[in-house]
Each structure stands twice: as C-alpha cells, then as structure tokens.
Amino acid sequence: xxxxxxxxxxxxxxxxxxxxxxxxxxxxxxxxxxxxxxxxxxxxxxxxxxxxxxxxxxxxxxxxxxxxxxxxxxxxxxxxxxxxxxxxxxxxxxxxxxxxxxxxxxxxxxxxxxxxxxxxxxxxxxxxxxxxxxxxxxxxxxxxxxxxxxxxxxxxxxxxxxxxxxxxxxxxxxxxxxx
Numbered sequence: 001x002x003x004x005x006x007x008x009x010x011x012x013x014x015x016x017x018x019x020x021x022x023x024x025x026x027x028x029x030x031x032x033x034x035x036x037x038x039x040x041x042x043x044x045x046x047x048x049x050x051x052x053x054x055x056x057x058x059x060x061x062x063x064x065x066x067x068x069x070x071x072x073x074x075x076x077x078x079x080x081x082x083x084x085x086x087x088x089x090x091x092x093x094x095x096x097x098x099x100x101x102x103x104x105x106x107x108x109x110x111x112x113x114x115x116x117x118x119x120x121x122x123x124x125x126x127x128x129x130x131x132x133x134x135x136x137x138x139x140x141x142x143x144x145x146x147x148x149x150x151x152x153x154x155x156x157x158x159x160x161x162x163x164x165x166x167x168x169x170x171x172x173x174x175x176x177x178x179x
Contacts, residue, residue, distance in 0.1 A: 052072045052104075053108060066111075069105070084138055098127075101131055105127045109130075129161075130158055137154050156173035
C-alpha cells in the first residue's frame with residue numbers, strides 16, 4: 001500500500017482495514033501514520049539487507065561479499081523501482097536506509113579489513129560514505145540520469161578509495177551477481 005499509494009495517499013482507516021485490525025489497536029502501537037511507515041520501511045530494508053548480504057561463510061571472500069551487496073542495493077533502482085522510490089523519497093528514508101544497512105555493511109567492511117584486502121581508517125565513516133553514495137546513485141538511476149553499469153562504477157570508485165589495486169578493483173566491481 002505504501003509503495004502503491006505513497007505516504008500522502010495513505011489513510012489510517014485503509015491501513016487498519018487491510019491489516020484487519022481496529023483503529024484503536026493501531027493507535028496503541030503507533031503514534032502516527034508516519035511512525036507506522038517508518039517502522040514498515042525499516043523492517044523491509046533490514047529484511048532486504050539480510051537477504052542481499054546473507055550470512056557469509058568463513059571461506060567467502062569478504063571483498064566480493066561487500067561489493068556484490070553494494071551493487072545489488074544500487075540495482076534496486078532497476079529491479080524494484082517502486083520500493084527504491086519509497087526509500088529515496090520518504091522523509092528520512094535515507095536515515096532509515098543507513099540505520100538498517102549499517103550493521104551488515106560494517107561487518108562486511110571489517111571482514112575485508114581484517115583479511116587485509118581493504119585499507120580503511122574509520123569503518124563507520126566508510127559505511128556512511130558508501131551507503132550515502134549508493135543512495136545518491138539509486139536516486140539518479142530512478143530519475144533516469146545514469147547509464148547502465150552505474151553499480152559497477154560506484155563499486156570501483158569505492159574499492160579504489162580503499163587502496164585496492166586497480167586491476168583487482170576492476171575484477172571485484174564486475175563480478176557476476178548471480179541473478
């Protein structure tokens with residue numbers, strides 16, 4: 001309903017009818033429609049992040065896991081434009097996205113640093129930079145302002161910023177996503 005109708009077109013009565021709950025029950029859990037929308041979007045992003053990143057095995061190359069995840073998120077603009085538009089156009093959607101993705105991204109980057117593949121001075125700042133860059137590319141893609149392969153170009157730029165050799169950065173940024 002949120003993706004279909006947008007937040008402004010969403011009515012509490014419609015939400016409760018769709019969910020099969022009374023308005024009083026809704027009001028016991030959420031102070032406002034915006035609070036409900038934020039909770040739904042946060043949960044959806046966390047589920048998506050868990051699905052995209054998964055639980056990497058001990059033998060999964062951490063740099064490959066991190067770059068595949070980054071590229072899959074950026075490709076949401078093409079693979080699920082309605083959901084992606086909800087994220088980038090929702091008030092504070094970027095904050096919800098960063099909050100939901102941060103634990104997965106932090107873990108992926110720390111694994112790559114520990115493996116000696118990435119050089120990162122401050123993982124928290126790197127997560128903010130990478131997720132912010134992904135959101136910006138996603139927004140531009142939704143607006144039709146990127147050429148195909150923007151996900152790979154972003155991944156390559158990120159890798160080069162982490163002192164990955166150019167040949168390896170090219171390889172990692174163009175790996176098959178397996179979809």
